[in-house]
Amino acid sequence: MYLNLQEKKQKLPDMNKYITAYYMDEEDLMKGLRQMKAKGLKVSDVLTPFPVHGIDKVLEIPRSRLTRVGFIAGAVGAAVAFGFQAWVFTIDYPLNFGGKPFFSVPSFIPVTFELTVLFAAFAMVIALLITNKLSPGTKPLIHDERCTDDRFLVLVKVDDDSSDESISQIKLTLAEAGAEGILLKA
C-alpha cells in the first residue's frame, strides 16, 4: 500500500517532459499535423493565437458537450421561472388584478424567457471555465509567449523514462513535418 502511493507520487503529470515546436502559419501547421498523424506521432496539444478550423478532426478532439449543459440549464431556468410565478399567483398570494385570471400563462412568458436565457448562458460559461480549468488567478504553464501572438505551437508529451532514441525520433518526425524551433523542455 505504502509503496504504491510512492509510485503514484512519482508519476505526477507535471513531471512529464515536453517537446515543443512551432509553425508560423496555420496552413503549414495543418499540413504538418496531418503528416505527424500519418506517422503515428501523438500530439498532446496545439497552442494557437486563434481558433484554427479543422484542427479538431486532426487532433481527434471530440465535439464539445457544453451545448447539453446549456440546454439542461435553460430548461431548469424555464421551469423555475414559470413554476415560481404560477405558485405565487395561484397558491401563495393570489391577487385580483381587474378580474383577470390568476393563472395567466401569457403574462408569465416574458420572465420565463428571460430566466431561460440567463440560466443557460451562465451555466454554459461556468461549465466552460471549469472544463477549460480557467479561473481568475490561474497560473498557466506558458511554453512560448508568442503563441497568443503569431506562433502555432505543437506540444508532444514525453514520458520521463523514455529513451534518448525515442526522443530524437520524435524530433526527427517534427522536423520532417516542417516545424521550427524544436526544443525539449523538462
Add this chain to the structure above:
Amino acid sequence: MYTSPLREPLIRGNKNYKQVTDDILAPMAGTPSKYWYIGISIAGLGLLFGAWSTYITVFYGIGEWGTNKTVGWAWDITNFVWWVGIGHAGTFISAILLLFRQKWRTSINRSAEAMTLIAVMCAGFFPLIHMGRLLLGFFIFPYPNTRLLWVNFNSPLLWDVFAISTYFLVSLIFWYVGLIPDLGTVRDRAKTKIRKAIYGFLSFGWTGSARHWSRHETVSLILAGLAAPLVLSVHTIVSFDFATSVIPGWHTTIFPPYFVSGAVFSGFAMVLTLMIISRKALNLEDYITVNHIESMNKIIILTGSIVGIAYLTEFFMAWYSGVEFETYAFFNRAFGPYAWAYWIMMTCNVITPQLFWFKKIRRSVLLTFIISIFVNIGMWFERFVIVVTSLHRDYLPSSWTMYRPTIVEVGLYVGTFGLFFTLFLLFIRVFPVIAIAEVKSVLKSSGEKTKTTGHE
C-alpha cells in the same frame, strides 16, 4: 482558396499576425494622448453635473423635475429607452451578425459590445432614480420579505426588470468570454511585472490550447444563439411598458417590432459616431475601413425605413380606427404645441437615412458621421414625442398642460453622457478595442494579401 473579385478586403495593408497584434494593442501602450485627456476631462465635467443632479433629486425628491400630474413620465423614460436602444447595436453586431456569418463584424464587435454594456448602465440609472427613494430600489426584485408580498408578475414594468438585468448580465459574460483570449495576448506581451500580474489575473490562465478553443467556439456560438432572441425580447418588453397601457398613442400592437428596429437603428448610429472618431484617434483605419462603415450604413437604411413605415402606419391606423382620442393624439403630435419635436423626429429619422441610398454618401466618412448624429438626435426625439405628446393632452381638457425639463433633468441626462464617455475612454486604454483573435481568424480569407495574390 477562392477569392471573390467583387469584395474588397476587410483588413487593409498586407498585415501579418504580428502586425495585427501590434496595431490593436498600440492604443493601450504608453501614456494617453492629449486628446484622451481632453476627452476624459469633458466627460468628467458631465459626470459631475450628473452627480449634482442626482444629489438634488435624491435629497429633495423628484419634485425637482419638470414632470407634473398630467405628464408623469418624461425625460427619465425617454432617456431610459434611448440608452437601451443604443445598447442594442452591440448585441446585434456580436450575436445576430455572428449567426449570419458576417465576417466584417469582427472589427467592430468588441467596442460595440462595450458600448452596449455602458449604455445599459446609463439606461438602468433612470428607472432607479425615478423611484425617488433610491434606497428602496431593491423592492423591484421578488425576494422573500416580512410583508409576505411578491412583485406583480403581470406588469410589463416588472418584465423590464428581468429583461434589462438579464440583458446586462448575458452581454457582460458574452463580452468577457470573447475578451479572455485577447487578455492572454496582452498578458504575454506585458513588459512590467504589475501589468503581467493584472492581465494574468484577468485572462483566467488562457493558453490558447486547441481543446480550449474548441469549447470556446461552441460556447460563443450558443451564447450568440441565446443573445439574438434576447436582444429582440428586451426592446419588445420595453415597448410593452407603453403598448399594454390604455393611453392613446401608446396602445398600439406595432410597438414591439417598431421599437426593436428603432433600437438597432439608433444603436448603429451611435456605433458609427464612436467608431468614426476612434478609428482615426487610435490609428485603426486599416481595420475599420470604409467597407465597414458602408455595411453599417446599409443596416441603417433598412432599420430606418422600417421605422419610417411604422410612423406612417401609426398615423394611418389612428385615422382608420375611427377612435376620436386616438385620432386626436396623432393630430396633436404633428400639429399641436410639440409639433417642432415631431418634425425634428420625422426629418432626422425618415429623411436623413434615405440619403444612404447614394453610394457616394454611404462611403463618405464625414457625411456618415453627420448623419449618424442626426439619427441619434432623431431617435431621442422619437421617444420624447411618444412619451410627452401622448400624455400632455389626456382625456380631460382641464388637465391639459405643457412639460418642460428643469436643469436637474438636463443634468441627469448630461451625467449619463459623462458616464458613457468616461467608461468608454477607460475601456480603450484597458482592453483591446478590436477582437484580436477574431480578426486574425478572418485575415487569411479576407485580408488584402490573399485578395491580391489570389490562389495559394
